[in-house]
Structure formats: C-alpha cells, structure tokens
Amino acid sequence: MSTHPNALSRRAIAMLKAIAEGRAELRCSCEPDLRVDGLSCCDQNTAHDLAHAGLVRAAVVTAPGRWAPAELTEAGHRALAGFPAAAA
Template identity: 70%
Template sequence: MITELNRRALAMLRAVGAGRAELTCSCEPDLRVDGLPCCDQATAHQLARAGLIRPARVVAVGQWTRAELTADGRRALGTTLAAA
C-alpha cells in the first residue's frame, strides 16, 4: 500500500487522468505513457495494487488498454493538488 505519493507517482496519476496512459491487463500491469514504456514499473504496479489506477476495459491478459483513475485515484490526486 502506498502511504505517500512521490512526484513520480503523482506524474503517473496525472498522465492517467489526462488520458495519456495505457495498462496491460494482468495481475502486475505495465504502464506506458504517450506510447512509451514507463520508466518505473514498480510504481505503476503499486498504483494498481493500491487501487488508484485500473484498465478502462477488460481485455485479454497481456493486451494493452486505456488506463483510468479510480475514485480513490481521483481523490488522491485532488488532495495533493489542493495541498500544493
């Protein structure tokens, strides 16, 4: 579980929120932003496990689909933006 979001995690959440990110459908989903693999897949996995991001639709295992923020992800992003 992520207790505090660092700048990289926040940037990843913003990219997902802006519709610029895709996830693989898997138990440890990989993330790419603007078509490029994310440099920190461990953080991508943590964001997914924490329930902050998810695939926008169900696809076959290993396939890519648009990523979206969950309600918790939107709250986490909104909370950090309001504190800034």
C-alpha cells in the same frame, strides 16, 4: 503504498496525472505495466503499486497481456485531488 497524498512520490503523482489526462495505457496482467504517450514507463514498480493500491485500472476489459486505456479509480481521483493540475 499508502493512498494518503503525502505518501505519493512525485513520480507516482506524475503517473496519476498522465492517466487522468488520458495519456496512459495498462497492460492487463497480475502486474500491470504502464505506458504513457506510447512509451514504456521507467518505473514499473510504481505502476504496479498504483494498480495494487486500487488507484488505477484498465478502462475496458481485455485479454491478459493486451493493452487497454488506463483510468483513475475513485480512490485515484481522491489521491490526486490535493495536487495542482500540470501547467499548460
């Protein structure tokens, strides 16, 4: 996955926004799964791509298979910077 903002799908942008808003968790593993608002994300392949691209990570170290709050990396913040905030 390219980290250039134009290369991100709308779904990837929505995932990054949810993470930035503190609404997401990652399951710590080599293929980290994502859930938003307590619900499993419908596109785990994109969640895996975001993690492998270095855009998101677990905010705390936890045992493999456990859920941890998700956070954007510096690269994730830069990738999301070109997109407007979600409407309230």
